Amino acid sequence: MRFPKSQLWLALALVVAGVVSAFSGRINDYFLDVALGAGINIVLAVSLNLINGFTGQFSLGHAGFMAVGAYTSALMTTTFASRLLPLVGGQAWILFPCALLAGGLLAAVAGIAVGAPSLRLKGDYLAIVTLGFGEIIKVVLQNIDVVGAARGLYGVPAHANVFWVFGLAAVTVYVVWALVNSTYGRGFLAVADDEIAAEAMGLDTTRYKVTAFVVGSFFAGLAGGLYAHLKGYINPTGFDFNKSIEIVVIVILGGMGRHVGVVAAAILLSVVMEPLRRFGDYRMILYALLLIVLMLTRPQGLFVWRSGRGTA
């Protein structure tokens, strides 16, 4: 039986992540934290790219979906762990992926709840609705005492390792890549290119938009779960408007609707802040300068040598 090439790549990535994970004890904790942070940003950026890049919608609420996933999964491995652990035979390593999945699914449900009524809006209007959603999630979390309210949720076990983070990053890249390169997925690009023309061709554009939104928010929820189990502490303010903007910046810098560029930008922007630490107060200025220079020299995105979406 002959596998398509892309599935081989996915399998290879999963194996590499598993092997590296087995040796991750030898990697310096700090480097590991930065690397895993970059991996989580890949999941976030690639999933947002499906909405903002390939489908041409403008969502500013990605951190909100991330928060849903983060809180759901963190609650399952902390507050409700004593009740849930017996269901999986007391094995924490089984509970963790279940918690991640639950976080992703709940984020996807939130994606439907937000997407279905609001995706008939276009451009700026949609941006404002998603922005509002992100803020609502934050404020709701700040007022629920079970999740720690403004105090935050702490004591989340550190289950996120190289295998889970980079394995899921590979899965995200694969799913988004396969989706937009499928016959069905061409519809996303059509919606982005010209919604009226797409509608005239008989495409259900709202359904395409909701699909992109739900898949995107599912992976954002997974990323949130990974984040919670990496940092060990989550706080509603960590999922505010600025976090959403951070992800949008990665997507724009990498190139809207590009695969390699967005992954590269996710890695670059997560890692670059660390060597800049030695510049102290100038760090933020250098970071902003880097963004400006990159935007001026590569407005089409990193690693884009040819024109045309869905190629590089």
Added chain:
Amino acid sequence: MKSPAPAHRRHFIALVAAGLVLAGCKPSDDAGKPGAASTGAIVVGEFASLHGSEAAFGQSSHKGTELAFDVIRSNGGLLGREVRLITEDNQSKAGESATIAKKFVSRDHVVAVLGEVASGRSLEAAPICQAAGIPMISPSSTNPKVTEVGDHVFRVCFTDPFQGKLLADFAWKSLKVRRVAILADTASAYSVGLADFFRQPFVAAGGTVVTEVKYASRDKDFKAQLTAIKAAAPDGLCVPGYYTEVGLIVKQARELGLTVPIFGGDGWEAPQLIEIAGSEALKNTFYSTHFSPAQDNPAVKAFVAAFKSKFNEVPDAMAALGYDSAMALAEAIKKAGSTDPAKVTAALAATDFVGVTGRTKLDAQRNATKPAVIITVENGGFKFLQTVEP
């Protein structure tokens, strides 16, 4: 679609990007030396919010810590060794402090970690220091949860239960408040916590909470809440928030003709409070804090003079606590006679020294039991009113 960039430019960008990544991977010359070694510099890590929403607090605290290290250096270092302070900025952002704590532990090999003002970010770094067995001292996180993380986490400030109790006592005895209204910030763990710790002792003393209303950080208009408060006719208003909102609340309360005393906790402490509210509106307002530069005490005077000559400004409570956190660590290292983290932790647990914020004695829960001061605003400036012993 724009034509692709010329090849040479493309390579240039790729090189710059690769260079930046490599710069991050290259180990610096001084890294890799464990701080616990018996020779070489003693390295201490400090994480602070030098930028972002709580930058005013973070900068103050950092300046205090810096001054303390100057003093330690001018006294010939510790254990005959040089001391080095590595400061990292978390930009008041969630997630950063955990990364910084991991860097301190596994890359800089610090002896101890100092930080930070906001309880939320101290809670993020604390489990990492606890797991690594490195002592961490928070200068001014007052939320009780912080030191509950484990036996390696300390603080040199009082906690919110103590502050709430003393505010209740002050309101009951000195201000003769019997019917109080509370206006708290739901978006801040500090504010919600302090409101709870104020209500319990106040009600226990026989007082009545006539109404309790909420706001959220970054709100600008509080007229709705204040009108409701005025209708309940309290004889005192408790606002356990941060100075940005407190300034606006006091100003708008006075505009609405609410003349009762208004009081709160150490979140009020910032010169911006007077700028925002104006000194006229701030008459008959009081807050509790850790330190006042006007205290008549030789240690405080020397500290204020040194701080003024270095930074050209008057230190606030955050600066004083930043100073004391570093001094508490220096004392502990001296007493331990070693930089072994276990020994330093043991010495810290027995901390009992007189700092600029008063006598700092740590209890079994690693919290400081220490005096607080009450401050009022008069003639456009902060005025020290009284010291409250624990």
